[in-house]
Amino acid sequence: MDVARADTVDTELDRLLSRRASTDHREDPQTREDLWKMSVRRHHAAIRRRNRAAWFAHFCNMAQSHARIAQDYERRAEELCTDERKRA
Numbered sequence: 001m002d003v004a005r006a007d008t009v010d011t012e013l014d015r016l017l018s019r020r021a022s023t024d025h026r027e028d029p030q031t032r033e034d035l036w037k038m039s040v041r042r043h044h045a046a047i048r049r050r051n052r053a054a055w056f057a058h059f060c061n062m063a064q065s066h067a068r069i070a071q072d073y074e075r076r077a078e079e080l081c082t083d084e085r086k087r088a
Contacts, residue, residue: 027035
């Protein structure tokens with residue numbers, strides 16, 4: 001290969017490499033870490049939403065349970081008062 005042709009090939013190769021380097025869209029480490037942190041925050045927020053929904057359901061069930069117990073106690077108290085009136 002003659003020198004002129006080798007120079008042309010080197011020039012073309014340099015041009016291709018520089019064009020590829022200019023289109024290289026790899027993220028820098030800081031951007032990658034920021035994206036990771038954002039992903040972790042979204043994940044933790046989703047966990048908090050699920051936990052909040054689970055606690056809400058738990059306390060709704062507890063409120064219903066306590067309401068049933070209160071009704072039962074009121075019924076028993078009424079029965080006792082009725083029995084006492086009948087005896088008197």
